[in-house]
Amino acid sequence: MTARPNIEIVRDKRSFDFDPATLSPVYLDTIRLLHGDAVLYHGRCQSVAIHASCTWRESLAPGRFRVRLFQARRAYANPVHEIIGAVDLEGEAIDEDAMQMDAESGLQGRWLIHDDYNPTTGAAYSAPWSAGCIMVPYLRYREFNAALRAVGLLSGDIIEAELREMEG
Numbered sequence: 001m002t003a004r005p006n007i008e009i010v011r012d013k014r015s016f017d018f019d020p021a022t023l024s025p026v027y028l029d030t031i032r033l034l035h036g037d038a039v040l041y042h043g044r045c046q047s048v049a050i051h052a053s054c055t056w057r058e059s060l061a062p063g064r065f066r067v068r069l070f071q072a073r074r075a076y077a078n079p080v081h082e083i084i085g086a087v088d089l090e091g092e093a094i095d096e097d098a099m100q101m102d103a104e105s106g107l108q109g110r111w112l113i114h115d116d117y118n119p120t121t122g123a124a125y126s127a128p129w130s131a132g133c134i135m136v137p138y139l140r141y142r143e144f145n146a147a148l149r150a151v152g153l154l155s156g157d158i159i160e161a162e163l164r165e166m167e168g
Contacts, residue, residue, distance in 0.1 A: 003036040005151050007067055007113075007161035009134060015048040016056055023127040026050070031113075031136060033147050041147035046116075046128035046135040047163065057089045058102075058132040060111075064162045067113060068098070069148060070155035077119050078141060083111040084158070088132060100132075108132075115141035 012028035026046055033041035049058040065086035070079040082098035094100045100108040109131075115138035116128045128135035136144055153159065 004159060005033055005035040005040065005148070005153065006159055008032045008034055009045060009047055009161065009163040011047045011062070011163060011165045013165055013167055015046070018048065018050045018056075020050075020052070026128055027137065031134065031144070033144065035151055040151065041144050043136060043140045043144065045113075046130050049130050049132045050127065051129045051131040054131045059089050059130075060094075060132065060134070060163050061087045061089050061091070062163050062165050063087065064160065065094070066158050067161045069153055069157045069159065070145075071098075071112075075119075076114050077117045078115050078138070079145060079155075080110075081113040083113065083134070083161075086111065117141075 010030040014025055015028045017025060027044040029045045029047040031043055031045040032039055047059060049056055066084045068082040068084055071082045073079055083094055084096050084098050086094040088094070088100065092100055092102055094111045098110045098112065100111065102108045111132055113134040113136065116124045116135050117138035118125045124138055
C-alpha cells in the first residue's frame, strides 16, 4: 500500500508577534505537501489569525486535522481547501463543513487554506488578513494547487494534515 499525500504546516512561534502598525511579521510559517519521503511542495504560509476582527486564539491549534480539496471559491479567485476536524487555540472545534460554533460570536465562516489575492486590486493584500485560515502567497498558491493535481488529487478528495509549532 502506498502512502497518501499529506500536508504539514510548521508554525514559527514568532508569528504570534504580529504588529498591526508595521504589518509584520508575516509568512514565517511553512507549508509542505508530502508524499511518502518526497516533498512535492514547500513554501511559506501564514497560520496565525491576524485579522482585526479576531484574536490570535482563533488560530488553529497544533495537531492533526483533514483537508477537503478544491472546494467552492465563493469570493476567492482560486480554488480553496476546507479545513475539517480541527480545533482552534480556544479549544473550539471546526466541523465537517469547515464551520465553527464560536462561544462569543456564534457560527463562523469557513476555515480554509487559501491565497492572499485581492480581486479588487489584482495583487496581494497588504498583509495576509487571516481570521484563522491558512494563507499562502497567491503566486505560490498556484504551485501548491498544481502539486496537488500532479498526484491525481481532485475536488472533494480529503487528505490528512498536521500543524506543528517550533521556536523561531
